[in-house]
Amino acid sequence: MRCLNFSIRCGNLFLMTAPKAALFDLDDTLAESFQPPSTSMVEKLGVLLTKMPVAIVSAAGYGRIERDFLPILEKSPFVKNLYILPNSSAQAYSWHDGWNEEYSLALTHEERHRIREAIEKSAENADPRALILDREVQIAYAAIGMEASLEEKKSWDPDQSKRKALKVRLDAMLPEFEVLIGGMTTIDITRKGISKAYGVRWLSEKLHISPGDMVYVGDALYEGGNDAVVIPTGVRTRPVSGPDETEKVIDELLAV
Numbered sequence: 001m002r003c004l005n006f007s008i009r010c011g012n013l014f015l016m017t018a019p020k021a022a023l024f025d026l027d028d029t030l031a032e033s034f035q036p037p038s039t040s041m042v043e044k045l046g047v048l049l050t051k052m053p054v055a056i057v058s059a060a061g062y063g064r065i066e067r068d069f070l071p072i073l074e075k076s077p078f079v080k081n082l083y084i085l086p087n088s089s090a091q092a093y094s095w096h097d098g099w100n101e102e103y104s105l106a107l108t109h110e111e112r113h114r115i116r117e118a119i120e121k122s123a124e125n126a127d128p129r130a131l132i133l134d135r136e137v138q139i140a141y142a143a144i145g146m147e148a149s150l151e152e153k154k155s156w157d158p159d160q161s162k163r164k165a166l167k168v169r170l171d172a173m174l175p176e177f178e179v180l181i182g183g184m185t186t187i188d189i190t191r192k193g194i195s196k197a198y199g200v201r202w203l204s205e206k207l208h209i210s211p212g213d214m215v216y217v218g219d220a221l222y223e224g225g226n227d228a229v230v231i232p233t234g235v236r237t238r239p240v241s242g243p244d245e246t247e248k249v250i251d252e253l254l255a256v
């Protein structure tokens with residue numbers, strides 16, 4: 001069922017009251033995959049900040065969010081309402097006279113070396129463009145690199161079978177880490193227990209708002225999708241098909 005208003009039944013969720021905080025995935029939710037967001041999206045987020053805490057929860061690194069969102073949003077008098085949780089929530093940032101790192105769950109040098117080795121061993125017949133992106137708190141494996149076209153990325157592993165098989169191999173080699181199926185062509189590896197769900201729980205404690213009073217908006221809330229890990233936290237969820245629908249969701253949030 002398509003939900004037009006947060007006071008009516010939305011899928012299998014009753015959203016009887018307005019949420020007290022809104023969390024957003026980035027790729028294919030706030031912006032097209034690996035593209036900057038539209039100006040209208042950033043402006044709408046700015047308006048939403050005047051109403052409630054807003055968080056961007058993404059497997060992307062801090063740098064991309066800093067570049068694409070913060071120049072405009074940090075001019076808002078309500079910037080204190082903005083939380084950035086990059087690298088699958090392995091880090092969190094909040095505003096206090098500038099951006100402050102709330103936490104950073106870095107992997108040790110030795111752990112990162114082990115993870116990189118495991119990826120190299122388990123990624124059989126890897127594409128020559130494959131990349132390992134080491135961001136200290138998260139290691140991302142981009143199976144066809146960063147420069148492939150959106151069409152190629154979309155068609156590379158549409159049923160996740162390649163990434164699921166790689167995850168099985170990596171889980172066996174790296175049982176003490178979290179191996180997450182990421183975007184269309186990526187696997188993300190963090191400390192055990194670190195995923196977007198960790199970020200939802202952390203934000204809930206930080207804001208003293210129960211997960212059930214927050215809404216998480218994402219394009220991959222379906223079973224096996226990289227947003228579905230948040231569901232067990234009890235956060236309300238709002239699936240979207242892409243940025244156009246996300247803008248409508250923000251309008252709905254502003255209207256209630």
Ligand SMILES: [Mg+2]
Nearest residue numbers: 025027028219
């Ligand atoms: Mg996404």
